[in-house]
Amino acid sequence: GAVVSQHPSWVICKSGTSVKIECRSLDFQATTMFWYRQFPKQSLMLMATSNEGSKATYEQGVEKDKFLINHASLTLSTLTVTSAHPEDSSFYICSAPQGAPQETQYFGPGTRLLVL
């Protein structure tokens, strides 16, 4: 099946620094990718929709200046957590849909972010 990768798989950073997370579709092109955040023992919360060639669409309550999304190509979307703080510590997961008419979404393995 289709494969979506994320890099890095985990990152520890100091408060105030910025962290970039990459999401790649390895064997298919994705004009749209999705970014989710998952806190421990909770469900996934959609943060934003990443659109190749246009601006990302953010869900209500998600700060677009805090979470910068760039869909650089048909196989790569990046999420940058700017000026990270401890409350941003979470598991970040991306997904990309493939196929039609009703698409199966393939999820990356996730990136665990710990902000000290």
Place this chain on the structure above:
Amino acid sequence: SQQGEEDPQALSIQEGENATMNCSYKTSINNLQWYRQNSGRGLVHLILIRSNEREKHSGRLRVTLDTSKKSSSLLITASRAADTASYFCAAETSGSRLTFGEGTQLTVNP
């Protein structure tokens, strides 16, 4: 709230028993999907049921969908210890956006 509801939140059964998880959602959907997540890992797609379908089977999985009640259920038959994981339903709406339920933590005891 963006989230749908799932019950039970936690389910513990013996190997060989069946496990049933329920999910409710709030809006009109294109389809309803079920995913599995092992602790600290990514999601694995299990099964998708379209809005015009009422029941679907895949191996030991059986999914039902009742759009009038905005609810779905996932049945895992003859459970195995390896089925221990968190299970999430996800309602797909416009633009392939997924809204996840709160999840059910299933523990299958050997």
